Amino acid sequence: MKDTQEQLKLKLQEALDAAFGSDYSKVDPILVAASNPKFGDYQANVALALAKQLGQQPRAIAQQIVDKLDVSDICKPSEVAGPGFINLKLKTEYLEAQLKAIQGDPRLGVAPTNNPKRVIVDYPSPNIAKEMHVGHLRPAVIGDCLSRIVEFVGHKVERISHVGDWGTPFGMLIAYLEEAYPEALTTTETLNLGDLSSFYRQAKARFDADANFQQAARQAVVKLQAGDQKTLLAWKIVCQLSSRAYQVIYDLLEIAPFVERGESFYNALLPEVVEELDKKGLLVENQGAKCVFLEGFTNREGEPLPLIVQKSDGGYNYAATDLATIRYRVQVDKVQRVIYPVGIEQTNHFAQIFQVGRKAGWIDDVEFVHAPFGLVLGENGQKLKTRSGEAVRLRDLLDGAIAHARADIENRIKEEAREETEEFVSNLAQVIGVSAVKYADLSQNRTSNYIFSYDKMLALKGNTAPYMVYAYVRTQGISREGNIDFEKLGADAPIVLRQETELTLAKHLLQLDEIISEVEKDLLPNRLCEYLYQLSDKFNKFYENCPVLKAEEPVRTSRLILCDLTARTLKLGLSLLGIRVVERM
Numbered sequence: 001m002k003d004t005q006e007q008l009k010l011k012l013q014e015a016l017d018a019a020f021g022s023d024y025s026k027v028d029p030i031l032v033a034a035s036n037p038k039f040g041d042y043q044a045n046v047a048l049a050l051a052k053q054l055g056q057q058p059r060a061i062a063q064q065i066v067d068k069l070d071v072s073d074i075c076k077p078s079e080v081a082g083p084g085f086i087n088l089k090l091k092t093e094y095l096e097a098q099l100k101a102i103q104g105d106p107r108l109g110v111a112p113t114n115n116p117k118r119v120i121v122d123y124p125s126p127n128i129a130k131e132m133h134v135g136h137l138r139p140a141v142i143g144d145c146l147s148r149i150v151e152f153v154g155h156k157v158e159r160i161s162h163v164g165d166w167g168t169p170f171g172m173l174i175a176y177l178e179e180a181y182p183e184a185l186t187t188t189e190t191l192n193l194g195d196l197s198s199f200y201r202q203a204k205a206r207f208d209a210d211a212n213f214q215q216a217a218r219q220a221v222v223k224l225q226a227g228d229q230k231t232l233l234a235w236k237i238v239c240q241l242s243s244r245a246y247q248v249i250y251d252l253l254e255i256a257p258f259v260e261r262g263e264s265f266y267n268a269l270l271p272e273v274v275e276e277l278d279k280k281g282l283l284v285e286n287q288g289a290k291c292v293f294l295e296g297f298t299n300r301e302g303e304p305l306p307l308i309v310q311k312s313d314g315g316y317n318y319a320a321t322d323l324a325t326i327r328y329r330v331q332v333d334k335v336q337r338v339i340y341p342v343g344i345e346q347t348n349h350f351a352q353i354f355q356v357g358r359k360a361g362w363i364d365d366v367e368f369v370h371a372p373f374g375l376v377l378g379e380n381g382q383k384l385k386t387r388s389g390e391a392v393r394l395r396d397l398l399d400g401a402i403a404h405a406r407a408d409i410e411n412r413i414k415e416e417a418r419e420e421t422e423e424f425v426s427n428l429a430q431v432i433g434v435s436a437v438k439y440a441d442l443s444q445n446r447t448s449n450y451i452f453s454y455d456k457m458l459a460l461k462g463n464t465a466p467y468m469v470y471a472y473v474r475t476q477g478i479s480r481e482g483n484i485d486f487e488k489l490g491a492d493a494p495i496v497l498r499q500e501t502e503l504t505l506a507k508h509l510l511q512l513d514e515i516i517s518e519v520e521k522d523l524l525p526n527r528l529c530e531y532l533y534q535l536s537d538k539f540n541k542f543y544e545n546c547p548v549l550k551a552e553e554p555v556r557t558s559r560l561i562l563c564d565l566t567a568r569t570l571k572l573g574l575s576l577l578g579i580r581v582v583e584r585m
C-alpha cells in the first residue's frame with residue numbers, strides 16, 4: 001500500500017498547511033505503521049516533533065491537524081491518542097477496493113519502478129581453481145535472490161560472475177594438465193578429464209609430494225602471465241573444466257543464468273588503471289609497491305594504511321582487478337548500481353576499493369554496495385567441516401538435503417497410507433531439499449552466521465521452506481476440494497471483509513509492495529521470508545475462523561478470492577527467493 005501511504009502523507013501535509021501555514025506544508029508527517037493494530041493501521045507522529053517549534057502541547061497540535069485532515073475516503077475518523085499520536089484506521093470499503101484492484105494484477109499490486117536503472121549483481125563469483133564447497137553456497141543463493149528482486153522491481157539487471165580465474169592458484173592445475181593430459185593441448189575435441197574434484201585432488205597430491213612439480217607449477221604461472229600460447233590454452237581448458245563442474249551445481253540450485261566475466265577479463269586493463277591513478281596524483285611508492293593511501297584505515301600502530309595496487313615485483317592483485325572492474329562497469333557497462341553479495345570478511349576490501357574509485361572520480365553518483373553475508377556453521381557452532389576437517393563439498397551438502405527430504409516424504413506417505421509414484425517422490429524430494437537449503441540461508445539476517453541443520457531446515461513447522469510450500473499446497477487443496485478454478489473467480493464479484501481475521505489477512509496481502517521495495521533498497525531477503533511466514537500464519541487464522549466453501553454468497557466467492565490472493569502472493573514471493581512451489585506434497 002505504498003500509494004495509500006503516499007496519499008495519507010500528502011493529506012497530512014495539506015492539513016499541516018491549513019492549520020499552521022504554508023511553512024509547514026513540506027514537513028514530514030512521520031507516518032509509520034501503527035505500533036499496535038488495536039489503535040489503527042498507521043500513526044502520524046509529527047505533532048510531537050513540532051511541539052517545541054510551535055510552542056504548543058503535542059496533543060493540541062495533533063488535534064488541530066486532525067480538525068483539518070480530510071481522509072474520509074481512506075480512513076475512519078482519525079483520533080488523537082497518547083502524548084499526541086494521530087491514529088489512522090483504514091476503512092473496510094477502502095481495503096475491499098484495494099484488494100479488488102490487485103485481484104486481476106499478475107504483479108499483485110507491486111507497480112514497476114518509474115525510474116529503471118541498469119544494475120549489475122556481481123555473483124556467484126567463485127575462485128574456480130578450487131573444489132566447490134559450502135563457501136560457495138551463500139553468494140549463489142543470495143545473489144540469485146537479490147537479482148530476482150531488483151529485476152522484478154523493474155530494473156535492468158545483469159548478473160556477472162567475477163570468477164577468480166587468474167593467477168597463482170592456476171599454476172598447479174596447469175602443470176598437472178600438461179603432465180597428465182598432454183593430449184588435451186593438441187586436440188580441438190573436448191576431452192573427458194574426469195570430474196573437477198578428482199582432477200583437483202590429483203593435482204594437489206602431486207603438488208604436495210614433489211618439489212619438481214612445484215617448480216613446474218610456479219613456471220606455469222610465470223608463463224601464463226607472460227602470455228605463452230600453450231600455457232594459455234592449458235589455462236583455458238582448466239577454466240572450462242571448472243565452469244562446467246560449477247554449472248552442474250548451479251543447475252541443481254536453479255540459479256538463473258549469469259554471464260561469466262572473471263578477473264582475467266580485466267587483465268589487459270590493469271596497467272592503464274594504475275597509470276591513471278598515478279596521473280591523478282593518487283599513487284605513492286611504498287617499499288617498492290604502488291599504493292593509494294586511504295582515509296579511515298589505519299594499521300595497529302595507528303598509521304595510515306595503504307591499499308597496494310601493484311606489488312613490488314610488478315604483479316597486480318585482487319584490489320587492482322576490482323578497481324579496473326569498477327571503472328569498466330561505470331564507463332563501459334554504464335551502470336547506475338552495482339551490488340556485491342560477498343562474504344563479510346571482505347568488508348574492508350570493498351570499502352577500500354570504493355573509496356579509491358571515488359577518489360579517482362570513477363564512481364560519482366553510481367551506487368556501489370557490498371551486501372555482506374556471514375558464515376555457514378556446523379551444529380557445533382564452528383565453520384562447517386567434514387569429519388576429516390575439510391570444507392564440506394557443496395554437492396554433498398545438497399545431496400544430503402535431498403536425501404533427508406526424501407526420507408521425510410516417504411515417512412509421511414507411509415503414515416498417510418498414500419500411494420505415490422517414484423517420480424512424484426523424487427521430484428518432490430529435490431524441490432523440497434534444495435528449497436530448504438535456500439530458505440534456511442535467506443531467512444537469516446544475511447550478515448549473521450547461521451547453523452546448518454537438516455532437521456531444522458526441513459521441519460514442517462516453523463519458518464522453513466517445507467512449511468511455506470505446504471501453506472501454498474493447502475490453498476491449492478481448497479480449489480481442488482471445491483472444484484474451483486481460482487483463475488476464473490468472478491472479476492466482478494465483490495470482496496466483502498467481515499471478520500477480524502479476514503481484515504488482518506487482507507491488510508497483510510496489501511503490504512507486499514512495501515516489503516518488496518524495502519528489500520530492493522536494503523537487500524535483506526529475510527524481510528521477505530518473514531513477510532511470507534506471517535502471511536501463512538494470518539491465512540491459517542483466517543481459515544480456522546472463516547468457513548470458505550460452506551459460506552453463503554457473496555462471502556464465499558470473496559473468501560475464495562482471499563485464498564487465491566494468498567496462494568499467488570506465496571508463489572510470487574517464493575519465486576523471488578528462487579523457490580518453486582508444488583501443487584501437492
Ligand code: ARG
Pocket residue numbers: 122125126127162163164322325340342
Ligand atoms: N572470487 C572472490 C572470492 O571468492 C569473490 C569475488 C567477488 N567479486 C568481486 N568483484 N570482488 O572471494
